[in-house]
Amino acid sequence: MIARLVRNHIFGRQRCPKSVQHVLRTLHTDAANIRNIALMAHIDSGKTTLTESILHASEYVSNPGSVDSGSTTTDFLPAERERGITIQSASIPVHWKKWIFNLIDTPGHADFGMEVESASRVVDGAVVLLDGVEGVEAQTRGVWSQLNRHQVPTRLLFINKLDRAGSSLRNSILSVLSNHLHPRPTLLCLPVASFDTTLYQTGDSGLEGIVDIVRWRAFKWNTTDAELMQEEVITGTPEELLSQNHPLLPEIKQARTDLIDLLSVHSPELMDEFLSLDTSDPYLTLPSTSIVPHLRQLTLRKEILPVFCGAALRHIGTKNLMDYIGELLASPVDVNTAKAPAKRGFVNVLAWKVGWDKQKGWMTFVRVYGGTLTKSTMLYNTSTRQKERISKLMLCYAAEHKEVEELPFGSVGVIFGLRYTRTGDTLVSASSSSDPSVSSTTNSISAPPATISASVVSQSQSDIQGVQNALNSLSRTDPSVRWTEEDGQTLVHGLGALHLEIVDGRLREEFGAQCTLGKRRVSYKETFSKAEEVAESMTWDKDVLGKPARAFVELSVRRLAEDENGLDEWDGNLVLDAAGKPLPASAIDTGKFPLDLLALVQGLRGPLSASPHSALPITGTCITIKNYSSAPGSPPAALASASSAILRDILKNSGGGELLEPYIKVKVSVPETYMGKVVKDLSENNGEIQEMATDGTSLSSMGGADEVAPFSQDGLYIPPGWMSPSAVPTGQGEQALFNQKRSVYALAPLSKMLDYQTRLRAVSGGQATFEMSNIGFRQVDPMRRMEILQELGRA
Numbered sequence: 001m002i003a004r005l006v007r008n009h010i011f012g013r014q015r016c017p018k019s020v021q022h023v024l025r026t027l028h029t030d031a032a033n034i035r036n037i038a039l040m041a042h043i044d045s046g047k048t049t050l051t052e053s054i055l056h057a058s059e060y061v062s063n064p065g066s067v068d069s070g071s072t073t074t075d076f077l078p079a080e081r082e083r084g085i086t087i088q089s090a091s092i093p094v095h096w097k098k099w100i101f102n103l104i105d106t107p108g109h110a111d112f113g114m115e116v117e118s119a120s121r122v123v124d125g126a127v128v129l130l131d132g133v134e135g136v137e138a139q140t141r142g143v144w145s146q147l148n149r150h151q152v153p154t155r156l157l158f159i160n161k162l163d164r165a166g167s168s169l170r171n172s173i174l175s176v177l178s179n180h181l182h183p184r185p186t187l188l189c190l191p192v193a194s195f196d197t198t199l200y201q202t203g204d205s206g207l208e209g210i211v212d213i214v215r216w217r218a219f220k221w222n223t224t225d226a227e228l229m230q231e232e233v234i235t236g237t238p239e240e241l242l243s244q245n246h247p248l249l250p251e252i253k254q255a256r257t258d259l260i261d262l263l264s265v266h267s268p269e270l271m272d273e274f275l276s277l278d279t280s281d282p283y284l285t286l287p288s289t290s291i292v293p294h295l296r297q298l299t300l301r302k303e304i305l306p307v308f309c310g311a312a313l314r315h316i317g318t319k320n321l322m323d324y325i326g327e328l329l330a331s332p333v334d335v336n337t338a339k340a341p342a343k344r345g346f347v348n349v350l351a352w353k354v355g356w357d358k359q360k361g362w363m364t365f366v367r368v369y370g371g372t373l374t375k376s377t378m379l380y381n382t383s384t385r386q387k388e389r390i391s392k393l394m395l396c397y398a399a400e401h402k403e404v405e406e407l408p409f410g411s412v413g414v415i416f417g418l419r420y421t422r423t424g425d426t427l428v429s430a431s432s433s434s435d436p437s438v439s440s441t442t443n444s445i446s447a448p449p450a451t452i453s454a455s456v457v458s459q460s461q462s463d464i465q466g467v468q469n470a471l472n473s474l475s476r477t478d479p480s481v482r483w484t485e486e487d488g489q490t491l492v493h494g495l496g497a498l499h500l501e502i503v504d505g506r507l508r509e510e511f512g513a514q515c516t517l518g519k520r521r522v523s524y525k526e527t528f529s530k531a532e533e534v535a536e537s538m539t540w541d542k543d544v545l546g547k548p549a550r551a552f553v554e555l556s557v558r559r560l561a562e563d564e565n566g567l568d569e570w571d572g573n574l575v576l577d578a579a580g581k582p583l584p585a586s587a588i589d590t591g592k593f594p595l596d597l598l599a600l601v602q603g604l605r606g607p608l609s610a611s612p613h614s615a616l617p618i619t620g621t622c623i624t625i626k627n628y629s630s631a632p633g634s635p636p637a638a639l640a641s642a643s644s645a646i647l648r649d650i651l652k653n654s655g656g657g658e659l660l661e662p663y664i665k666v667k668v669s670v671p672e673t674y675m676g677k678v679v680k681d682l683s684e685n686n687g688e689i690q691e692m693a694t695d696g697t698s699l700s701s702m703g704g705a706d707e708v709a710p711f712s713q714d715g716l717y718i719p720p721g722w723m724s725p726s727a728v729p730t731g732q733g734e735q736a737l738f739n740q741k742r743s744v745y746a747l748a749p750l751s752k753m754l755d756y757q758t759r760l761r762a763v764s765g766g767q768a769t770f771e772m773s774n775i776g777f778r779q780v781d782p783m784r785r786m787e788i789l790q791e792l793g794r795a
């Protein structure tokens with residue numbers, strides 16, 4: 001430790017000289033060897049730690065940084081280092097064997113879900129991490145559905161933190177089944193508690209390494225010199241193991257047998273190869289070169305979910321995982337989604353993120369989906385319909401950049417100089433912009449509805465314009481930050497309390513705004529109360545600017561059904577045309593609508609942003625434009641006035657909508673003695689206690705074995721052991737019990753949890769910790785409705 005501190009102090013945490021060569025190799029790597037991947041997980045599962053371990057393994061950094069000392073490569077923002085959490089996605093190229101991994105470390109906190117959303121769009125593969133104590137958690141399910149939504153083609157699971165007391169490989173795998181993430185999590189390596197005795201932990205013997213059951217490799221860690229964190233491969237061929245009669249053999253053999261049986265069911269070719277082997281024990285001797293191509297095919301077809309394990313903090317399992325990222329995850333060639341006409345000079349790139357730096361200016365992070373992007377390419381933005389000129393092209397490694405002349409197909413990099421491009425836009429070479437086959441590369445993304453807002457208080461009158469410019473810039477980099485003017489006040493809206501705390505700092509530090517954020521206010525919403533359609537029509541016949549204006553509009557309105565999703569860009573509502581086709585709000589700005597329909601749709605915005613009952617924004621509501629027309633010569637504004645008036649009428653006549661308020665899920669870890677007080681406080685603040693568990697044994701987060709149906713185990717190998725000793729160390733009696741941590745899981749209204757940090761400190765003597773995640777909006781009962789309307793001064 002001391003040696004390392006001295007080394008860090010003298011040399012700093014330097015990148016190896018090789019690292020720049022690694023990065024530049026991106027330019028010369030065959031696209032079939034590129035892996036564009038993201039690390040995704042619930043908060044604190046170890047994504048940044050694994051990224052750092054990967055960088056260390058690839059010799060990118062000479063000594064790895066740590067989240068706990070605020071010295072990692074990808075968490076480079078001051079706020080990230082202070083808090084030890086990831087706030088923004090950072091991408092970094094890693095050279096490993098014949099592959100280049102463009103690795104994106106994403107945040108786990110739900111407040112920064114927008115970053116995960118945009119990263120999900122540009123990767124061909126994801127490594128989803130589980131904390132081996134917690135198993136599948138709320139945000140694991142969240143990122144899994146994001147991956148599904150963006151159809152990310154390949155995934156691996158890494159069960160991390162198996163060195164922690166209370167970790168369970170078995171329960172983690174069962175939680176994947178019970179949470180319905182995948183029906184076939186397929187274990188490809190096993191943890192080893194002690195190489196001398198057993199694979200599975202029976203006492204508090206720790207984690208010594210892992211065994212790769214496909215390749216017959218065992219990785220043992222040098223525990224006597226943790227400073228160097230060296231890795232040794234101690235065994236090789238099955239024959240060697242057999243001759244040594246190694247104690248690990250029976251378990252490995254069982255795992256390999258079950259794996260080969262499972263794969264053979266799905267790969268008849270592998271079955272043929274297996275049957276043709278002329279050896280006494282084909283399960284042991286079937287070579288990995290025969291197994292890996294079938295594993296790859298089954299991973300690409302999503303028939304299996306390959307599972308790896310280890311402890312990133314101690315670099316256990318990292319190199320093994322890296323080998324399989326290369327072997328199993330999809331390359332840009334496997335999933336080329338570009339609707340690219342095969343023409344010379346054609347380029348198609350997707351802007352997956354927009355960043356800002358005081359020195360460097362606007363940075364547009366892109367992935368090249370078609371052709372080769374060169375500095376001289378004139379780009380055309382298919383969403384804003386504007387031409388954009390590139391000033392510089394860069395390869396990006398976290399906070400640093402290296403200028404290059406071109407970005408080839410499949411690569412990710414940064415464009416400097418684009419002035420109008422926003423997160424999610426598709427850009428093509430201007431020369432091919434008229435081609436009708438050129439449209440957006442992937443589905444557009446939009447920010448989820450805000451749950452919290454705060455007033456923005458400018459220091460003086462003369463700062464107001466600067467503050468508004470800063471808000472515009474900030475929301476260009478983070479589309480989940482929005483701002484409005486209400487009753488002469490500027491309000492900023494975000495996805496959670498932590499999100500607004502970060503916005504507060506960024507406005508001042510990054511964008512130089514002279515302002516502070518006022519008291520936080522929860523964003524309540526209203527939804528239409530009736531599930532059945534209410535239709536009304538109206539003829540608008542008034543003068544506009546002294547000219548007669550006549551328009552007819554018929555609308556129907558209903559509440560969205562449980563299984564229907566509104567569009568985020570319509571704040572969770574759906575607007576349909578007469579044929580039932582959704583009209584995306586984003587299309588309004590791009591001129592894709594005919595002028596009269598555009599005016600009509602614009603007219604809906606007013607009543608949707610302030611309901612006639614509560615003045616709250618409407619969500620969860622479906623509006624169908626059944627019919628419309630306007631008299632010849634009437635201005636389009638007549639249609640806007642008619643649609644606005646008729647929607648307001650329908651909402652008003654419906655007898656009042658339902659009020660919704662944002663809810664969070666909270667997990668509190670608290671010593672047994674303070675548990676009662678914590679539960680009482682949560683209940684008094686409208687919290688609903690869902691479960692109380694000893695740390696590491698939660699059924700709700702893990703999913704118990706009896707919850708596994710209906711996903712059958714289908715020949716899966718689920719190891720019997722690896723349950724660390726009880727959380728209470730023996731021989732420590734009462735003191736141990738006093739210190740034993742319990743977890744309380746509860747649902748609570750966000751409005752009651754804004755000051756939870758202070759309250760929890762008071763009720764637990766500063767001994768408890770908590771984490772929260774947004775779970776969306778819930779309908780309130782009549783009493784709470786009255787409370788909310790009084791709070792808003794609208795009762």
Ligand SMILES: Nc1nc2c(ncn2[C@@H]2O[C@H](COP(=O)(O)OP(=O)(O)OP(=O)(O)O)[C@@H](O)[C@H]2O)c(=O)[nH]1
Pocket residue numbers: 041042043044045046047048049050067068084085086087106107108109160161162163164310311312313314
């Ligand atoms: N015991 C143990 N602790 C670990 C391991 N990996 C990470 N940690 C610790 O877990 C905590 C969270 O690690 P991070 O790497 O920041 O987790 P993350 O998933 O990147 O967190 P967010 O990005 O903020 O969601 C830190 O205190 C790490 O030191 C591990 O393998 N074993």
